[in-house]
Amino acid sequence: MKNKLFMLMLVLVIAVLGACGTADKEETSGNEGTKTEDKKVLTMGTSADYPPFEFVDPTVSEEIIGFDVDLANLIGEKLGYEIVIENIDFNSLIPSIQAGKVDFVLAGMSSTPERDKVVDFSIAYNETVQMVVTKKDSGIETVEDLAGKKVGVQVSSIQEDLANEVAKTVDMTVESRNLIPEVFQDIMTKRFDAAIIEDIVAENYTERNTDLTFFPVVVDDADYKAAVFPEGSELKGQFDETIQELIDNGEIEKLRQKWFVVEAE
Structure with missing residues (x-):
């Protein structure tokens, strides 16, 4: 009788533990590409060889820093995204967008007719x-x-x-x-x-x-920097609105003062 009672209690304990494990999984899982329930993750591609836009200062750490990094984090904070950065050679950035390896690019990149054929650009954040x-x-x-x-x-x-x-x-x-x-x-x-x-x-x-x-070098057309997205990405509209807000409230100007050694005349 004691053996039967022990076995019954053991089965109940296993069942309760299994239910708790399932509940934990359900609680911690969220939308695809998320780390937490309320914080989505975006992967940003950049080429960290372009100070002061994006670079590594080995005397401090191996972390990628710079104007574009701070800008991406500001945008992510406004939109509820965590930004994860992938360091990629500049000439591989657009192919990485097309292959779905990154969600967007911030790398001091300018719109050109050739690039416009295969990716979308945000509004400009710097000239x-x-x-x-x-x-x-x-x-x-x-x-x-x-x-x-x-x-x-x-x-x-x-x-x-x-x-x-x-x-x-x-x-x-x-x-x-x-x-x-x-x-x-x-x-x-x-x-x-x-x-x-x-x-x-x-x-x-x-x-x-x-x-x-x-x-x-005197050129006919101005050069404007912008974020880059896969064609048709919903992120473009979100970034456009947020970049304009950061321009209007002076946050982008603060980033220029922080990172640019000398303001362009």
């Missing part, structure tokens, strides 16, 4: 100017001085497109590198005579290296 960066002793002071010179750019960037356009009228050689630090390293070692880089990034590097200088 930049393109610069020729060179060593102070290079003797290069104008775009025309690039004749006969080797000019570096980042692969798949609008600067690469601009350099190739300039090369149609100025007899210069254009070479691409995957990462911006590689471009600057090749300027310093004189593998490149110059490079075409956007103003904020150029200023950031030249502030830290007094051997470098820069001057603007």
Whole structure:
């Protein structure tokens, strides 16, 4: 009789524990791609070689930091998303969006007709100017001085497109590198005579290296930075509204003051 009673109690305990485990699973599971019941997760693609927009400062930590990172976190906070960052080579960012590996991209990227065919862009959050960066002793002071010179750019960037356009009228050689630090390293070692880089990034590097200088490239169209999404993504509308709010309330201007070494004139 005692054995039967023991077995009955054991069965009841197992049943109760099983029910508790099921309840825990039901309580902690939520929508697809969530970590908690009320906080959804978005994966952001970026190329962390582009200070001050996105970069790693190894003297502090291996964490990706910068203007775009802070902006993404501000947007995520407003919309109720947790932002997880994937570091991807710049030329692989749009393919990563198309393959569904990331939900959006913030990487100092500009809209172009070619990109517009395959992805969607948010409203602009920053405007930049393109610069020729060179060593102070290079003797290069104008775009025309690039004749006969080797000019570096980042692969798949609008600067690469601009350099190739300039090369149609100025007899210069254009070479691409995957990462911006590689471009600057090749300027310093004189593998490149110059490079075409956007103003904020150029200023950031030249502030830290007094051997470098820069001057603007005059172009017809302004360059605007925007977030990037898969075609038809509902996130675009949410980001557009939030970016405009952050512009209107001065939060984006605060980020510029925090991260940009020198404001573009």
